[in-house]
Amino acid sequence: EVHALTRLRNVVAITKDDQRVSLQANVELPRETGLAVANGAEGVGLLRTEFLFMNREQLPTEQEQYEALAEIIDGMSGRPVTVRTLDAGGEKLVSALGTLPTDCPNPALGLRAIRLSLKHRDILETQLRAILRASAHGPLRILLPMVTTPGEVREVRKVLTEVAKGLKEQDVRIADPLPPLGIMIEVPGAALAADGLAKVADFFAIGTNDLTMYTLAIDRAEEQVAYLYNPLHPAVLKLISMTVEAARRAHIPVSVCGEVAGDVNYLPLLLGLGVRDLSMSSNALPRVKNRILKLNMEEVTRRAEAIMTQNDPSRIATMLEDYNERYT
Ligand code: PEP
Ligand code: MG
Numbered sequence: 001e002v003h004a005l006t007r008l009r010n011v012v013a014i015t016k017d018d019q020r021v022s023l024q025a026n027v028e029l030p031r032e033t034g035l036a037v038a039n040g041a042e043g044v045g046l047l048r049t050e051f052l053f054m055n056r057e058q059l060p061t062e063q064e065q066y067e068a069l070a071e072i073i074d075g076m077s078g079r080p081v082t083v084r085t086l087d088a089g090g091e092k093l094v095s096a097l098g099t100l101p102t103d104c105p106n107p108a109l110g111l112r113a114i115r116l117s118l119k120h121r122d123i124l125e126t127q128l129r130a131i132l133r134a135s136a137h138g139p140l141r142i143l144l145p146m147v148t149t150p151g152e153v154r155e156v157r158k159v160l161t162e163v164a165k166g167l168k169e170q171d172v173r174i175a176d177p178l179p180p181l182g183i184m185i186e187v188p189g190a191a192l193a194a195d196g197l198a199k200v201a202d203f204f205a206i207g208t209n210d211l212t213m214y215t216l217a218i219d220r221a222e223e224q225v226a227y228l229y230n231p232l233h234p235a236v237l238k239l240i241s242m243t244v245e246a247a248r249r250a251h252i253p254v255s256v257c258g259e260v261a262g263d264v265n266y267l268p269l270l271l272g273l274g275v276r277d278l279s280m281s282s283n284a285l286p287r288v289k290n291r292i293l294k295l296n297m298e299e300v301t302r303r304a305e306a307i308m309t310q311n312d313p314s315r316i317a318t319m320l321e322d323y324n325e326r327y328t
Helices: 002-010 030-038 049-053 062-075 113-119 121-137 150-169 188-192 194-198 208-216 223-228 234-250 267-272 282-292 297-307 313-327
Strands: 022-027 044-048 081-084 140-144 181-185 204-206 254-256 277-281
Touching: 002 282, 022 030, 022 282, 030 062, 030 282, 044 049, 044 062, 044 277, 049 062, 062 081, 062 121, 113 121, 113 150, 121 140, 121 150, 140 150, 150 181, 150 194, 181 188, 181 194, 188 194, 188 208, 188 234, 194 204, 194 234, 204 234, 208 234, 234 254, 234 313, 267 282, 267 297, 267 313, 277 282, 297 313
Parallel strands: 022 044, 022 277, 044 081, 081 140, 140 181, 181 204, 204 254, 254 277
Antiparallel strands: none
C-alpha cells in the first residue's frame, strides 16, 4: 500500500468532479523537507520556527535563523514556504526564553505567540530580518500566530517594512515585493472578527488545534478533559466555516493547518465547508491525496450542509462516520 501511495507523488489532488485541492506540509525541523517533497507536498503550509529556540539557553542569532530557514527553502526547491514567527508560550515551552517573564496565572491566555514577539521587539526584528534574508532563496510567506486584532497585524507590518528598509540600505537581497503577511485564525474571537482581520492580513491559516482548545475551554495538553476535546463540536465547525467565508469575501487565501487537516475522516467535512488548501504532517499527505481522488465535491458539500444543521457533536461524528464507511 505504501508503494501505491508514493506513486501518487506527482498526481494532482483533484476530486472526481475536477475540483483542485492544494496539499502542503507542516514542517518543524529542516531535515523534514525531504519527506515533504517525497510525499508530494506542494509547499510548506506551516513552518513552526520554535525548533530554533528549543534546547538552548541563548536566543538564536539572526545568522543562525537565516541559515536554517534558507536550508528549508532550498530543500523545497521553489515550492512556497510559509514561515510562522515564534509561537512561544502556553504549552510551547521554549528554553531560550527562560529569562523572559512568560509565566503568568494562565499561560494559555497570557503573553505568548505574537503578543510576546511584539513585546520583545528585538526577538521579532531579528526573526523578521532572518526571514527576509531567506526570502531571497525562494517564495516565502510570513505567518503570525495567535492574532486577535487588526492592530497586531498593522504593527508587525510596520516593523517588517522598517526591517526591509534597513536591509535594502545595506544592499542585502530580499524578496521584492515583500512576502505576503498572513495570520493564524486559532482564537474564537479572531474567527468571529475575521472580516476585519481580512482587511489587514494577506492570507489566513486556520489552526484547529488551538481553535478547538479556546472554543471549548479544553486545554489541549490536559488529559483529564481530553474526552471533551473535539474539533467536530458544532461551535468549532461554525468558526471554521465563518473564517472560510470571510476569506472568500475578501478574496484572500485560506488554509487549514491543524491536526484535522491530515485526518482522512475529517476531510469530506473540511472540503464541504469550502476548504481547498490543507497543510499537514508529511506522513499524512499520500493518504489524504488518495482519498481526495475518490471524493465528489458536490456531494461532500451537500453532506457538510446537513452536518451543519446538527447541534450535538456525537450526532455529527456519527453522520461523518456513516459517510466515511464507504471508503474503509
Ligand atoms: C494549531 O493551533 O492548530 C496550529 C496549527 O498550531 P500549533 O499546533 O503549532 O499550535
Ligand atoms: Mg496554534
